[in-house]
Amino acid sequence: QITLKESGPTLVKPTQTLTLTCTFSGFSLSTSGVGVGWIRQPPGKALEWLALIYWNDDKRYSPSLKSRLTITKDTSKNQVVLTMTNMDPVDTATYYCAHRYGDYGVDIWGQGTMVTVSS
């Protein structure tokens, strides 16, 4: 059974850097074709894809946020980390990590973690 869980701060100040960790089980990020991504959702708004990292360390980013995002993986710990610099109140959202594999697309999601940006 595949599960993912996000962790990180619930409150960050403007201009600070956000670091979120996705800890997963039930699959390995060293298996060919597997990826883990991040998606966010501001309150009452639609989903927005942020970044994705694959088993071979191929990394993909949202062009509009690329300069602020870094995604890394620690295969031995079954973790993926997303950092987002220069946080702003508009970045207030629920942040989800999710499993990506082949034809299924993004198929299994974590429960999400709410991050508020406020001074």
Add this chain to the structure above:
Amino acid sequence: DIQMTQSPSTLSASVGDRVTITCRASQSISSWLAWYQQKPGKAPKLLIYKASSLESGVPSRFSGSGSGTEFTLTISSLQPDDFATYYCQQYNSYPLTFGQGTKVEIK
């Protein structure tokens, strides 16, 4: 970026109704489209992948069709548990993009 446009934004329906939601892509995405259901305070749940393949465990009243730029999600007989917001997502190319969502409300 490929833009995904869903219609309608809101849909009012009754239990037992047949419901259809449309998703249009700004350019061809072949069949690389997924549909998700999201309930308040919960993560999205995959319903359909590759435009028409039903995810394991999803009731057969859900079906997807289409290819290229036009896609539909159909619920053949709406059940109380189906009142939720539905999103389409293309995974043909990066950046991955979502539609703006369709909220299915009780009529």
